[in-house]
Amino acid sequence: MAQEASSVRNARRAGMITTRGHAVRTGPELSSAPLVVRSREEEETVVTFPHLVWKEFLSGLAMMVFLLAVSVQVNAPLLQPANTAVTPNPAKAPWYFLGLQELLERFPPVMAGVIFPGMVLVGMVLVPYLDRNPSRRPEDRKLAIGLFTIYVTMAVAFVIIGTVFRGPNFSWYWGQVLGHPGLNSKV
């Protein structure tokens, strides 16, 4: 069994079959004819250079233009010099840790600080070993997709709540969205 698997792997490495087990025409020269004897349209291959490299180049270029445009317009924050005697209120962790801060607000510290994040971390590392379902089709993976979607939704919601809806003392605050009623009311 193991031997069979490894011989398949070796054949794959040697380029004799594709990852899906289709036979491949091998030979010293790579002609312009398709290499794969394919049974399905999606198995069609193209040369990496230029096809993939071109896409990589374009996406990099788009990101660079975007970054430059933002960086010319918006300055990175720089507040007053650090002063350990003056605590800002609210004091917030960087946005990607606001989920943790939110949990600490709602649950006892050991749960919020240790058990939940520990479970998420260990669970994430173990995902491929816990999920024994061999299928990659969404319709066969309802449970996995459901659970992950709950995680994604909660993570995004906590970051938004922490950023926008948490005011002084990290308590609930509408002011950032609706404006302060006494000051510059947006309502």
Place this chain on the structure above:
Amino acid sequence: MSSGSYEQNPIKAFASEVWGSVFRHGLPTTDKVAARTALTNFFLHIHPVRVKKSAIRVSYTLCLGGLSFFLFIALTISGLFLMFYYIPSVGQAYQSIKDIQYVATFGLVMRNIHRWAAHAMVITVWLHMARVFYQGAYKPPRQFNWVIGTALLLITLLLSFTGYLLPWDQLAVWAITVGTNLGKYGPIVGPVSRYIMLGGRNVGQAALTRFYVLHVIALPLLGFVLMVIHFWRVRKDGFTGGL
């Protein structure tokens, strides 16, 4: 131009010799040349020669892994420029950031790029993880590359977190104070790990030194090595391709 006139012009002949010694093959006029070019070019040979058409559809990867890597490179380059000016000392850090913003040529834009690219990278890496999950791309034989990926996500977060402290302004110091406080609730490990991270009980010079060293050397190096392994495995395991 005929090849005859090339040989007669020593400068052009020399130029083409130099060019030919650097790039062993020309532009991809046929698939054969394209394959050779990819195989013999250091930067291109991290790719397989051929890829499944379905695997490189933009709608499939959404470019997210590639963009994460691009941002990592952009951060390395802009970070290098910031390092020319930044001084990791409690007394001078803030002023050196001001110098970057107001004295150094293009310093402000460089700092902005570094900052926004860092935020963007946290987002793209996380979204990349989500796309890998939703497509079940972590299933055999790619289980271990997912594990490497989780380490990369952690390193990305830690890079961002350690960098957050460096400007030594109110935002930096208090965000790190709150952030490291989050970690102190574990029994025994919690307070100890916070102490080790900060090199003391409070966010002070020891913490700044540690964060700086982690931020500019340790984490980028570790991240880079893991990325190389990650890419190597993407290639050896074969790209998942269409569902």
